[in-house]
Amino acid sequence: MNRLGKKMVALAAAAATIVSLAACGSGGSSSGTPTDGGTVHIALNATVTSLDPMITGAYVARDTMRNIYETLVTLKKDGSVAPLLAKSYEVSKDYKTFTFKLRTGVKFHNGQTMKAEDVVASMQRWIKLSQIGSTFFTGSTVSSPDADTVVITSPKPVSTGLYLMADTARIAAIMPKSVIDKATDTGVSEYVGTGPFKYASWKKDTNIVLEKFADYQSPDGDTDGYAGKREAHADKLEFDFVTDGTTRMTGALSGQYEIGYSLADSQYAQVKASQDVTMETDEMLETILFNKKQGIFKDNQKLRQAVLAALDLGKIAKAGHQNADLYKNDGALMPEGNPLRSESSLDKYNHQDLDQAKALIKEAGYDGSTIKFLTTKDYPYMYDESVEVQNELQAVGIKTDLQVLDWASVLQKMFQPEAWDMIISSYSYSANPICYSFFQASGAGWNTDLKFAEITDKINSATSETDQKAGYDELQDWFYDYVPNIIISKYQQISAVSKKVTNYSDGMQGPVYYNIELKQ
Template sequence: MFIRSLLGAAAVSLVASASLAAQEDITIGMALEPPNLDPTGGAAAAIDEVVYANIFEGLTRFAPDGSIVPGLAESWEVSEDGKVYTFRLHEGVTFHDGSAMDAEDVKFSLDRARAEESTNAQKALFTGISKVEVIDPLTVQVTLGGPDGAFPFKMAWGDAVILAPETVGDAATAPVGTGPFKLVEWVKGDRIEIARNDAYWGDAPALASATFKFISDPNAAFAAMMAGDVDAFPNFPAPETLAQFDANPMFKVVVGSTEGETILAMNNAAGPLADVKVRQAITHAINRQEIIDGAMFGYGTPIGTHFAPHNPDYVDLTAQSAFDPEMSKTLLEEAGQTELKLRLALPPPSYARRGGEILAAQLRNVGIETEISNVEWAQWLEQVFKGKDFDLTIVSHTEPADINIYARPDYYFQYAKPEFQALVKELNATTDPEARSALLKSAQQMIADDYVNGFLFQLAKTGVANAKIEGLWENAPTQANDLTGVRWVE
């Protein structure tokens, strides 16, 4: 009897251990598949959603609350004139292939990002760098052309992660980083699998492995969550079903904010859209709340410029482009555009596809016809973002505090205003918080005055997860599914 009891206890123990081991795995749902896995060579948010803080790391990083904390750099100092940053690296950091990560890799990564031939989607983050020097294997010094109080913030972006020259060529398909997880397999069109990096230099994650499952259809996403095929969907594409999950104790609904300014982007250099009156007319034809209710089921905050409402420097300029269809018609008449027809390219996200249909109807009500084309992300990136072959498109810009993109003359909506470029140049050289705040407010006002784009809403972060999962980000200070603090609880 005693032996039998021991055997029974051992069996229970083995079952319990197996159960606990199973809870070290997680399946994360994603609406979009990344086009590649190199955040330094692609603009798609889905890249960072897989690799940021999981596979790749930078000198600094975003914490869940949006603050900037140490990453590969354990500390840094800035000179009195604000032009020289000295970063001290963590000791004992290795890449996934076992090679050491040191100051030479930092120099290589920053020099590559700022090089003339760089394909980095956020190359502007690095243009202020004049020189990168290796002081010793664990110390790197970055000299800037002018003071930049936002430099640690810039180094936290996914576009600023550190890669090794030996493996950078394969980063798009076989990324080798320093993060707590490493790539196991990418089954195109289906999933990406990662596993815990047992040689990680920092605190080991609770998860042993994770699978990112690509499910673009909202109905399929709902079914996958209900069936348990997916454990969490941090950016759930079917907000109309959130109430059902909220009422079910097996799940929890997590609603937070993002850095995603969702806009009706206009090609400022395309025919009639070069006229500010036409752009203004379009903005007054937009009923933001109707789009938020119809496409996002009430989730989203109206915006009147390219700035997040949760940012302390936000200016509410929604009234300046308030819904006023009669004013819209008047402006079109003044511009001589009473029979206007424009192309509207809609990428895959539901906010774009659903919102685009509503917006097309709103434009039709003021006399603007649209030719809608639904495009996949690869086509959108090639045709719209790179080729600038479009009139209108709907997209959410999820990069943090990125109003500086309006200073880029080659950016896809082609604003190219010298006064705005000068304003951003002054902002970059300013370190005083109050002065920076004033400049940021002026920047918001300028692009609103020029009706560069139709500013729609701040994208909400609506997520669904198994109730036993803890550590998923509530808010999204950057475009990431950071799994470093995620774990299962009983």
């Protein structure tokens, strides 16, 4: 059956389900016995461009690869660090030396036993290739004094080091040295990790299929975010690329998919009312990115400040998310309750001042040039918010050209500085605010401000909580003065999860799929 045929079947089946619910007032039952086996079908809203976890930071890829690859340390639900492939770890008092004792007997998907040389090669590659590794660990050495120990030595203090290694964006994935040795500039050619599921197939623009790894060895402890027990119950995880939101939702309601990921906010009421699915949410940070490498915003802090002053961020968030349950106007870099959160400079957030905006536009020397503004309908809220931003900027005399592309194309152009001036994108919370992709010199937006580097060095050198807190306050003050990007809101990304699913959970950086068990 072709894609159109499948879509029509899904729509018809969902329609029948909805009619049945309306007629009899009851839906599918959540009863049943959890049983090992079966395939969990997950409908993703966008395609992936790479399965190399050090190459891509897209969260549809991240959430897929989390099942394949593992790291030395990971994040608990509250954002604290816990061991994963490391049995234990120790950090020197000067924050320059990180010593990891490895778990023994851990198997790679190719049957090899994980050795210290694999970890050394993986961490060397992460330091070289990843945004976080290359930014904060440049010049570091990775060595193995004995068979079960790996030591990372930095030339300068990195008090945030464990957080950076645990972050799941462009993760510090441990792979066989033999795979790394064959990698090219475009990435690895074999997808081999130590996770609960192993790579089976990838049909570009269609799906990714993962199979249960029979020799998987779980870390100890209760499941807590991405830490603790990991247990693959399903035989397979199938990630289908379904860019049409209606198809994802109707497929989840009809049972075609166990999970319909990242649904439109306009579908909130229907998903919430369904008796066949539960609504799961992931809080995300959405932001307007500025291209600071070339073009109209490069070296033009005043114009970026003008855009911040011109925008009613509450109105923009409402345009994208419609229901007030799904967003909150919060301009802090970290979520409420997080120990790394700062409240500094929040009086500058969502403080629209059109007179100030016009004065700043004049100071910036803006000549009426048209700003290239990329957006996508694959994430409906991004498009709706982009339209509102365009209207509000037009009101103060700033011209924009809204260019609508599929999300995969936006991701590609995001790293082509000649292709855009502004983009709306979203991010999971980073393990530490200094490691957001949009703050890195190689990240979207190309932040190379020397003040940022000074502040991060100060945070990494801090030896007390008081000094670290002062550093995070200074970071947020810089954010609202330099305006490298603009936080629109914190929003709840919604997904529909079948009531036949048990053991679905999440962490601060997206859902956990590897523990899912199906009811029969």
